[in-house]
Amino acid sequence: MRFNDLSLEPTRVTFWGASAALEIRSPLPGVLRVRHIPSPGHSSMAARELAAKHSWSVVAHAELPLSVRQDKAAGLTVVQAEGLSLEVRPEQGTWVLREPGGRELARCEGFSGETMPDYPVNRYRSRLSLHAPPDEAWLGFGEKVGTLDKRGMHFVFWNTDVVPHHPDTDPLYQSIPFSMGLRGGTAWGFFLDESWRLEVDVAAEDPTRVRWESAGPELDAYLFAGPLPADVLRRYTALTGRPPLPPLWSLGVQQSRWGYENAREIRSVIRDYRAHQLPLDCVYLDIDYMEGYKVWTWDRSRYPDPAGLAGEAAAQGVKLVTIIDPAVKAEPGYRVYDEALAGDYLVRNDRGSVLLGEVWPKPAAFPDFTREPVRTWWGQLHRAFVETGVAGFWNDMNEPACFRLINGNETFPINSAPAADLGKVEGPTLPHDARHGDRRHLEVHNVYALGMARAAYEGLRELAPERRPFLLTRAGAAGIQRYAAVWTGDNSSYWAHLELSIAMLLGLGLSGVAFSGADVPGFLGRATGEMLVRWTQLGAFYPLLRNHSAKGTPYQEPWRFGEPYLSITREWLERRYRLLPTLYTLMYEASQEGLPAMRPLVMYAPDDQEALRMDDAFLLGRELLVAPVIRQGRSHRHVYLPEGRWLPFFDLGLSAGGVREGRQHVLAEAPLRTVPMWLRAGGALALTEPALHTTSANWAHLTWHIHAAPRVEAHLYEDAGEGYGASRRTRLVGEGTADRFVLERTTEGALPSARETETLCLYALTEPKEVLGAREHRYVEDVLLVEVEAGWTRLEVRL
Ligand code: GLC
Numbered sequence: 001m002r003f004n005d006l007s008l009e010p011t012r013v014t015f016w017g018a019s020a021a022l023e024i025r026s027p028l029p030g031v032l033r034v035r036h037i038p039s040p041g042h043s044s045m046a047a048r049e050l051a052a053k054h055s056w057s058v059v060a061h062a063e064l065p066l067s068v069r070q071d072k073a074a075g076l077t078v079v080q081a082e083g084l085s086l087e088v089r090p091e092q093g094t095w096v097l098r099e100p101g102g103r104e105l106a107r108c109e110g111f112s113g114e115t116m117p118d119y120p121v122n123r124y125r126s127r128l129s130l131h132a133p134p135d136e137a138w139l140g141f142g143e144k145v146g147t148l149d150k151r152g153m154h155f156v157f158w159n160t161d162v163v164p165h166h167p168d169t170d171p172l173y174q175s176i177p178f179s180m181g182l183r184g185g186t187a188w189g190f191f192l193d194e195s196w197r198l199e200v201d202v203a204a205e206d207p208t209r210v211r212w213e214s215a216g217p218e219l220d221a222y223l224f225a226g227p228l229p230a231d232v233l234r235r236y237t238a239l240t241g242r243p244p245l246p247p248l249w250s251l252g253v254q255q256s257r258w259g260y261e262n263a264r265e266i267r268s269v270i271r272d273y274r275a276h277q278l279p280l281d282c283v284y285l286d287i288d289y290m291e292g293y294k295v296w297t298w299d300r301s302r303y304p305d306p307a308g309l310a311g312e313a314a315a316q317g318v319k320l321v322t323i324i325d326p327a328v329k330a331e332p333g334y335r336v337y338d339e340a341l342a343g344d345y346l347v348r349n350d351r352g353s354v355l356l357g358e359v360w361p362k363p364a365a366f367p368d369f370t371r372e373p374v375r376t377w378w379g380q381l382h383r384a385f386v387e388t389g390v391a392g393f394w395n396d397m398n399e400p401a402c403f404r405l406i407n408g409n410e411t412f413p414i415n416s417a418p419a420a421d422l423g424k425v426e427g428p429t430l431p432h433d434a435r436h437g438d439r440r441h442l443e444v445h446n447v448y449a450l451g452m453a454r455a456a457y458e459g460l461r462e463l464a465p466e467r468r469p470f471l472l473t474r475a476g477a478a479g480i481q482r483y484a485a486v487w488t489g490d491n492s493s494y495w496a497h498l499e500l501s502i503a504m505l506l507g508l509g510l511s512g513v514a515f516s517g518a519d520v521p522g523f524l525g526r527a528t529g530e531m532l533v534r535w536t537q538l539g540a541f542y543p544l545l546r547n548h549s550a551k552g553t554p555y556q557e558p559w560r561f562g563e564p565y566l567s568i569t570r571e572w573l574e575r576r577y578r579l580l581p582t583l584y585t586l587m588y589e590a591s592q593e594g595l596p597a598m599r600p601l602v603m604y605a606p607d608d609q610e611a612l613r614m615d616d617a618f619l620l621g622r623e624l625l626v627a628p629v630i631r632q633g634r635s636h637r638h639v640y641l642p643e644g645r646w647l648p649f650f651d652l653g654l655s656a657g658g659v660r661e662g663r664q665h666v667l668a669e670a671p672l673r674t675v676p677m678w679l680r681a682g683g684a685l686a687l688t689e690p691a692l693h694t695t696s697a698n699w700a701h702l703t704w705h706i707h708a709a710p711r712v713e714a715h716l717y718e719d720a721g722e723g724y725g726a727s728r729r730t731r732l733v734g735e736g737t738a739d740r741f742v743l744e745r746t747t748e749g750a751l752p753s754a755r756e757t758e759t760l761c762l763y764a765l766t767e768p769k770e771v772l773g774a775r776e777h778r779y780v781e782d783v784l785l786v787e788v789e790a791g792w793t794r795l796e797v798r799l
Pocket of ligand 1: 163257258286287323396397474489490523548549550
């Protein structure tokens with residue numbers, strides 16, 4: 001690729017070659033957009049104007065100023081933006097990304113492309129190659145299997161319904177082509193804003209290169225400055241959007257099963273939860289609630305009175321969530337299908353007629369969520385369900401999944417569908433050439449679910465403006481965090497899947513998806529009592545905690561496994577509710593800054609290779625290191641503690657053994673009841689009392705667990721737990737010296753306090769001589785327990 005011409009505008013710099021172009025802009029500080037256009041014929045090169053390009057993922061559209069410096073002798077043109085610069089070599093068509101200090105962050109070794117004339121539309125292959133220094137780690141890539149560092153792997157981005165999936169299955173349901181490079185403690189980000197089918201080879205084929213390939217005509221890349229992983233993530237989520245704060249109830253315990261037969265069974269699940277004194281906030285209704293798999297209907301023989309059921313559940317503090325699949329049964333007389341036909345809302349095949357396939361409904365047609373009128377129509381379809389009292393929606397099969405294709409009177413299994421008649425099909429979905437308005441499926445397949453989730457989210461905001469939407473989705477694309485939580489699809493009750501879920505959720509979190517979970521204790525297969533316990537212990541820290549299982553598998557509600565599993569599971573579900581002040585605050589932070597609740601250790605130890613390899617442990621927020629047991633029969637586990645001082649805080653309580661220095665490997669004792677955890681020096685954790693269900697996030701009882709250090713900082717966000725009313729933000733700042741520890745509390749926001757009791761548990765302080773500002777205090781086994789008045793502002797501990 002060679003460029004011989006340059007056009008300069010205040011916010012846009014474009015390099016032109018015989019048939020290629022490279023366009024540079026800056027939408028945000030520390031972010032550059034670089035459109036690599038290798039294919040002739042796509043844009044009007046002669047007129048020196050690139051075709052505008054639609055983005056499904058990006059929500060920040062500012063245009064910041066750029067400056068340009070040319071170094072003719074070195075053959076360089078340097079494009080300077082706030083926080084980053086790009087050094088382009090027009091002769092070679094390559095670039096180097098640098099920090100303001102001049103340090104090299106990334107290097108593009110070239111890009112190229114081909115257009116292959118084809119019927120009905122041309123096909124493309126566009127490639128871009130990044131240099132991969134041997135000591136660089138590659139994190140992110142959305143919902144992918146494997147270790148945290150994806151070096152040595154190859155991924156396809158093509159949303160796919162896979163049952164069952166395995167620890168090496170690719171692709172899965174989500175396509176988020178975002179990665180974070182990490183080298184020598186410095187992070188940078190790369191996002192390919194392409195909805196087309198993509199592939200990436202992460203230094204697998206060639207250990208010195210990361211190669212991206214798109215089936216589309218260009219490579220629209222965004223480059224993000226760090227220097228820390230959290231900085232990259234803040235910038236990436238400023239570009240693609242942040243997750244809205246979910247309703248508090250959706251952070252409670254969720255129970256689901258494909259196979260609950262009817263309203264009677266739903267009632268008995270709720271009754272049994274309560275009879276066993278188990279916390280529960282919501283129950284899901286899977287596909288069997290519909291009449292003949294017709295979306296937006298109820299099977300009245302199974303659910304004679306859905307509103308009555310919702311009311312009874314509500315009286316127990318339980319919400320209902322219904323599954324909503326995109327495929328619409330193609331049956332004349334069925335209102336949803338009739339409206340879709342009349343409005344021209346459906347995906348069409350290459351020949352122009354409505355595309356028909358089979359999913360749960362047969363035959364089925366597919367709404368085209370890439371078009372706005374279709375999204376508006378679909379959004380409004382939520383109305384009757386909202387009025388019935390359904391509190392949340394579960395979007396599934398939205399890759400979209402399609403098991404068979406129909407052509408006239410014949411149906412074809414996807415794998416043997418005749419391409420000549422039905423188009424090329426990859427995975428159980430629609431053909432590449434299916435029509436979405438004037439786009440083809442190959443271009444928009446990966447954003448189908450994003451459009452569906454957007455339709456639901458925007459519809460719900462309009463239909464119930466006083467409530468926060470709760471949406472759960474299986475498929476998605478970059479930006480899905482704006483609308484929905486994500487669960488990792490059809491896993492199995494394997495120990496390997498329990499372990500895998502950690503790296504998968506960490507990867508999703510590093511790709512902007514903060515609200516996520518995996519089915520506990522596995523969707524397919526047979527779980528054991530031990531697995532239920534170990535998976536619930538891990539799930540207690542998933543942002544989304546749902547027990548779900550497949551039809552035909554043994555039931556796996558907590559009481560199905562007997563004792564001691566039931567009691568231990570109850571203890572952990574209760575701990576989940578105790579953790580809610582912290583988890584809710586973390587979800588609030590996610591909505592403000594894009595950082596996930598579950599974070600890899602390496603996030604705060606970016607130059608520590610040992611921390612990078614720890615993908616079977618994680619941090620909840622910044623302060624709490626969680627090392628769940630992930631293997632059968634184990635009573636101990638190894639864990640690496642990164643830099644810092646760590647207070648053992650097993651099972652959210654003080655445990656034997658003293659504070660540990662970090663940068664060391666430790667062996668933790670973890671009998672079945674126990675999850676090893678440590679609280680970082682300077683960190684604080686806000687806990688409340690257990691409850692059977694959530695009510696408000698304006699906590700009546702609060703206990704702060706504070707690991708005293710020269711500097712302590714902690715935050716708490718509170719509000720009603722629902723809606724868009726008043727909130728209160730509390731900040732604790734502590735300062736410790738040899739002879740005293742002072743803690744100051746400030747608050748902000750209009751929400752009046754509901755506090756009845758507030759306790760501070762201060763760790764790592766020697767026995768105090770005097771405590772000022774407390775209502776009462778005691779020193780018990782190395783812990784200073786302090787009761788404070790609701791409106792306290794200052795505590796001083798003299799040592
Ligand atoms: C898909 C979903 C699963 C659901 C089932 C039936 O397999 O991933 O969670 O239970 O469909 O709707």
